[in-house]
Every structure is written in structure tokens, then in C-alpha cells.
Amino acid sequence: MSMSKFHAGYTITMKDIVREGNPILRQRAQEVNVPLSDEDRETLICMMNFLKNSQDPVLSKKYHLRAGVGLSANQIGLNKRMFTAYFVDEEGMQHEYALVNPKIISHSVWMIYLPEGEGCLSVDREVKGFVPRYEWIKVKGFDSEGEKVTLKLKGYASIVIQHEIDHLNGILFYDRMNKENPFLVPENCRSLF
Numbered sequence: 001m002s003m004s005k006f007h008a009g010y011t012i013t014m015k016d017i018v019r020e021g022n023p024i025l026r027q028r029a030q031e032v033n034v035p036l037s038d039e040d041r042e043t044l045i046c047m048m049n050f051l052k053n054s055q056d057p058v059l060s061k062k063y064h065l066r067a068g069v070g071l072s073a074n075q076i077g078l079n080k081r082m083f084t085a086y087f088v089d090e091e092g093m094q095h096e097y098a099l100v101n102p103k104i105i106s107h108s109v110w111m112i113y114l115p116e117g118e119g120c121l122s123v124d125r126e127v128k129g130f131v132p133r134y135e136w137i138k139v140k141g142f143d144s145e146g147e148k149v150t151l152k153l154k155g156y157a158s159i160v161i162q163h164e165i166d167h168l169n170g171i172l173f174y175d176r177m178n179k180e181n182p183f184l185v186p187e188n189c190r191s192l193f
């Protein structure tokens with residue numbers, strides 16, 4: 001029984017974040033057993049604490065953290081279909097998710113993109129361009145207690161969750177940019193603001 005280093009009291013820092021080039025970021029992560037093991041549950045606690053620390057003016061400096069609104073397990077080297085997300089959306093609503101085995105079960109035809117583009121904690125460089133994503137998504141999964149969860153998300157929340165689910169499928173944000181013209185906006189796509 002391997003005891004992972006991501007016990008509840010462990011503080012994830014940037015040295016724990018896998019960077020592009022590591023093949024784990026290009027694999028389809030493995031389904032997680034539900035109900036979660038104590039180890040997987042504690043890992044999700046660590047991953048959520050990282051996001052909160054990374055957005056805290058004092059702790060982000062103390063631990064030298066890049067601010068992040070989401071984190072997928074494969075970004076800390078764990079081949080598991082789970083992620084955390086912590087952010088305030090364009091309407092000022094606070095979102096906090098720890099989702100296991102997430103699946104997009106329906107989505108809009110219309111797409112949106114962030115005019116400032118996207119970044120990634122696993123990508124140590126700026127990649128300019130627009131990332132078209134579904135305007136809204138309906139997601140089914142499990143929470144850290146193994147309870148079924150269904151989320152209907154739109155706008156910025158939809159963008160963040162799609163970015164994380166992409167990680168679990170080995171997809172990075174710039175994969176979705178138009179190769180010839182990264183600022184090309186498809187017909188059925190508009191800027192979020």
C-alpha cells in the first residue's frame with residue numbers, strides 16, 4: 001500500500017507541478033474508485049488548499065505560488081480522473097469544486113473564449129490566442145464523499161471546468177487554438193466579455 005506524499009497536511013508548491021513535456025500530461029487519466037480511498041480524499045484536500053493558497057496575497061508569496069483557479073491530479077503527477085477548482089465567476093459568484101470522474105453529458109452549440117486567452121500552471125510560457133470552449137456544459141461526476149454530482153455551468157465557470165477536464169484527457173489549452181491563426185474566432189463562437 002503506497003502512502004502518497006499528498007496527505008491532508010502536505011502543502012503543494014510549484015515543485016510538485018508537472019510541466020509540459022512530461023508524458024503524463026498527454027495521457028488519458030484513469031478512473032478513480034468511488035467511494036474514494038482516504039488517500040484520494042486527502043489528495044483532493046491538498047489540491048484545493050493549493051488553489052486557495054495560490055490566490056492568497058500572503059501565502060502565495062510565502063510559498064512562491066503562481067495563482068491558479070483549477071488543478072487536475074495529473075498536474076501533480078497522479079494519473080487519476082479528478083480535479084479541484086476555486087474561483088469567482090463573472091457575476092461575482094464563488095465556485096468551489098472537487099470533482100471525480102467528471103463527464104460532460106451535454107453542451108451548447110455556441111462557444112465562447114476569454115479575450116485575454118488562457119494560461120496553465122503546467123505551461124511555463126505565454127501562448128497567445130483564443131481557446132474556443134462550449135458556452136455552457138452539463139457535467140456529471142462524484143464529489144469527494146462519493147456522492148453523485150450534476151453541474152450546469154456557463155461562462156467563465158464553464159471555461160475553467162472544460163480546461164480541467166481537458167487535462168484529464170491529455171489536452172492542453174493551446175491544442176484548441178487554430179493552428180494557422182490562433183486569434184481566429186469560429187462562426188459559432190463569441191468573446192465571453
Ligand SMILES: OCN(O)CCCc1ccccc1
Nearest residue numbers: 068070118119120121160163
Ligand atoms: O489546469 C489548471 N491550470 O493550469 C490553472 C489555470 C486554469 C485556467 C486558466 C485560464 C482559463 C481557464 C482555466
Ligand code: NI
Nearest residue numbers: 119120121122
Ligand atoms: Ni491547466
